[in-house]
Amino acid sequence: METSNPLNPEKPFSQEPLNNKNSEIWTERYRPKKFEELVGQDDIVKKVQNLTKALNIPHLLFAGPAGTGKSTLALIIVKELFGSTWKENYLELNASDERGIDVVRQKVKDFARTKALGNVPFKVIFLDEADALTKEAQQALRRTMENYTSTCRFVMSCNYSSKIIDPIQSRCAIFRFKLLEKKDIEKRLRLIVEKENLQISDQTIEALYESSEGDFRRVINLLQASASISPTITAELINTLTSTAKPAEVKIVLEYALSGDFLKAKEKLLDVMLKESVAGTDIIKAIQKEIWNLQIDDELKVRLTEKTGETEFRMTEGSDEFIQLESLLASFVLAGKGLR
Ligand SMILES: Nc1ncnc2c1ncn2[C@@H]1O[C@H](COP(=O)(O)OP(=O)(O)O)[C@@H](O)[C@H]1O
Ligand SMILES: [Mg+2]
Structure with a gap:
């Protein structure tokens, strides 16, 4: 839309429409x-x-x-x-x-x-x-x-x-329909990055993909949220926005539990969940990954993985997240003592 420009009638002001492009999702x-x-x-x-x-x-x-x-x-x-x-x-x-x-x-x-x-x-x-x-x-x-x-x-x-x-x-x-692979997401993501005049490194694309788990809606929403902060998209920015459970913190929770200190494990867990505002289902995923980095024998890893899977299922069925996680920690304590 154009309106006349009193200073220069040859060059009318251009007016952005009200429903301006930048507000579009x-x-x-x-x-x-x-x-x-x-x-x-x-x-x-x-x-x-x-x-x-x-x-x-x-x-x-x-x-x-x-x-x-x-x-x-x-x-x-x-x-x-x-x-x-x-x-x-x-x-x-x-x-x-x-x-x-x-x-x-x-x-x-x-x-x-x-x-x-x-x-x-x-x-x-x-x-x-x-x-x-x-x-x-x-x-x-x-x-x-x-x-x-x-x-x-x-x-x-x-x-x-x-x-x-x-x-x-x-x-x-x-x-x-299958989960999208990195190469598929990357192809289209680069196109969006170019159209929006953004800068992104290969490492950041990897971080975006990792946190999306093949869900393209999540990739685009994260990209838009990051771009509203800075046109240079960095992995740190993505990580701040997703605030997933930090592996090192989760590891501490598990080590407390396996050493038999249930109360400390529970305290640390609460700390991770509240301070970083991480969802219970994200904690479960982090636990699932961390189990394989623990210094315990493989058979125990398998048993704990199975338990963790059960907990995840109950959670997605709507059971209280903290209670489920506490009960999972209890299993870790028992497993650490060789009782289960
Ligand atoms: N296979 C795909 N190729 C390109 N873009 C996709 C693809 N899947 C999802 N998207 C992007 O993610 C957004 C959500 O996709 P949608 O089709 O609504 O997902 P759903 O499978 O949940 O119905 C779309 O607007 C599109 O930008
Ligand atoms: Mg849909």
Whole structure:
């Protein structure tokens, strides 16, 4: 937008639009818009691209970890299918946001009542986080899918396909997304770095990748957070922002426990968790790694690794983090005494 410049009418002031570019969230700005821009999921992209070209997509189930391109691929499909009319032909629902399956069914019904516009014979419904639906809700969803097969295709995403009931799985073509590898992330990351005029070293890319664990959303969010502090992205900056448990500190906790000093171990653990505000699940990961650096025999390492895995599972199921960690430390104490 331009306004007249009283000092020099030849050169009007340029006005940044209110919704200025810098306030945009980078995961949206750099969300791939074409099949070719997706990295690391080549087989899936090739198959889905062919189906889309033939205007012949079955119901699809995208299974896999967060930030690997599931929602992005669903959007690319509808944009390819419908071009400029994609918004009229696409309904996106998030199973964990919608209040119950009845809301989902009503929305699907309203949307599916009218025919698709243009030459594609169906509309597309994207149901994100379908594994958040209960088994009963999934049964209801399956009937809804059957009722509207002639006018709609469902694309569903989930973390674990095992949480989706068999009758839905068998109606879908299932695609398993994998965690992104360093080379995939690096390729696209360098492009973003260049477009945003940032500087980054190979070592920092490694640090970004390490802390993301193959989740591209995390990589981009970390990059944006770092860039808001400095255009030169350093590994120290990344580490400050992620504040993961420091291996040396975790090692001290474990050594106290193995030497039989439960109270000191517990005190130190609390210290790490509160001072560094590290999440329990991150501590568990650090413990898992540190076990293999301890001066203990391998059999004990294996047993402790197993225990740690159990604790992690309970934690992700929603059990209190500190209580779980304390109980894990107790196992370490017993193991140190040769009692377990
Ligand atoms: N395979 C990929 N290739 C390129 N960018 C990706 C890929 N996966 C994720 N991203 C980036 O991460 C962000 C989140 O991806 P998204 O598709 O929403 O993940 P999810 O698998 O959780 O649905 C996207 O905006 C995109 O910038
Ligand atoms: Mg998603």
